[in-house]
Amino acid sequence: MGERVTVRQNNRFEIEIMAPDPHDPEAEELQPVGDVRYLTPYGMLLAGLGSCTAVVLHTYAQYHGLDLHQAELRLEYDRVFAEDCQDCEQAGRYEEQIEEQIVLSGHLTLEERKKLFAISKQCPIHKMLAQGVVVRSRLADEAAPATPDG
Secondary structure, eight states: EEEEEEEEETTTOOOOEEEEEEEOTTSOOOEEEOOGSSOHHHHHHHHHHHHHHHHHHHHHHHHHTTTTEEEEEEEEEEEEOOOTTTTTOOOOOOOEEEEEEEEEEOOOHHHHHHHHHHHHHTHHHHHHHHHHOOOOOOOOTTOOOTTTTT
């Protein structure tokens, strides 16, 4: 089983992040995360994606007068063995995968729910993950100032 995180945000933008106990990552029950430093890097990525998506949903709902009370995003990261390989005994290729389930609470019509689901994909982190992003890393010159003020 991969990483799991649930993000809940109400219409006052109060957020709660839930994850397995860091000392028992195989535990089924999720508990509130008091400090994100207890999340793994994958957990932090999921929490960022869920939080960003929740903000986009609530911002859109408030701007358009939709009665969205709470957005809950259930996210799971896993590496899935590529099932489409020709010679699977020799392949060591895995595909990175995030499963996202969106629960919308409030007095919403089916059309409003569908619109919010479509809007959820406008989260900048969702776009980066879905479309890819180039990361250009370099070692900074040690003589360079650590702050913009020098």
